[in-house]
Amino acid sequence: MLLGHSDAYTEDVKMQVTVAFNHFGEGLVQRMPRCRHGYFHVVNNDYTHWEMYAIGGSANPTINSQGNRFLAPDYRFHKEVTKHQDSTEGNWRSVGDLILNGAFFTASGAKESSSYAKASSMAARPSSIVGSITASSGVLTCRKGSSC
Known part of the structure; x- marks a missing residue:
């Protein structure tokens, strides 16, 4: 999921996802x-594998990670949950997340709850x-002509 047009497109600061x-x-x-840019509420997701990072951002996003489970893969170079592209600017926080198997979340910016x-x-x-x-989440199995 790529959310935001480009780092230069500042209108996306209004985005709330x-x-x-x-x-x-x-x-x-x-x-x-x-x-x-913008505000991103990442809530109650189950992350059981990634190869580079799970949540990434640039252009000063606010990322509010809450109640997620991050189970890092066994490979020692795939433990980074967050990727702060080009800087650690923006507001990133993890509240109530379950971080397992050596995974790590790098917070930054504002610590107070009003920012989030x-x-x-x-x-x-x-x-x-x-x-x-999330047990039933996944690809929809719709057939042409049916409603899902």
């Missing part, structure tokens, strides 16, 4: 999501139940 209830698994490399409260779209559920919340 929620990424919720997904299972990001084997075969994924990065951009779960990749954020530019303006656009929080939903309350996070405990990260301990993310597996059951």
